[in-house]
Amino acid sequence: MQPYTRPIGIRSQTLTQLPGLSSRVHDGVQFETATGTTFSVHAKDLGFALLSEAARWSWTVDLIPSSRFRVERLSPHTLRLHLDIANHRKQALDAIEQLCHTEEAHR
Known part of the structure; x- marks a missing residue:
């Protein structure tokens, strides 16, 4: 099983609620949407550990x-x-x- 490699879109308004992510996303690709700036980053760049197997969906x-x-x-x-x-x-x-x-x- 390959780790999840697609980028995650994090909106600038989300960063106001989760300021700890700010320093990790500003180096990513950014683009404008109807809701404002969105940063495109990979999970590994956010400091999260990647699993070697699929995670079980819960909620x-x-x-x-x-x-x-x-x-x-x-x-x-x-x-x-x-x-x-x-x-x-x-x-x-x-x-x-x-x-x-x-x-x-x-x-």
Whole structure:
């Protein structure tokens, strides 16, 4: 199995929430999109260890911009969160934690 080699797109607005990534992405290729600057980087350049085998998929969380916070459970492994990240970060983290703990209880 080959490691994941496609670049990951990290938006500049994401860097305001995860400033620790800033120094690692600015050397990557950047391009403009409708949502602002996006940096194209490889996982290995972000300091993450690459696995020698495929990782097991556990959860999916879709983030939908919204002024009102709402959680939709799409499947036992999938949430859709409608949120304004600046205002609903705590509720979003709580919902994701609940998804993870609920799944762990079923293993």
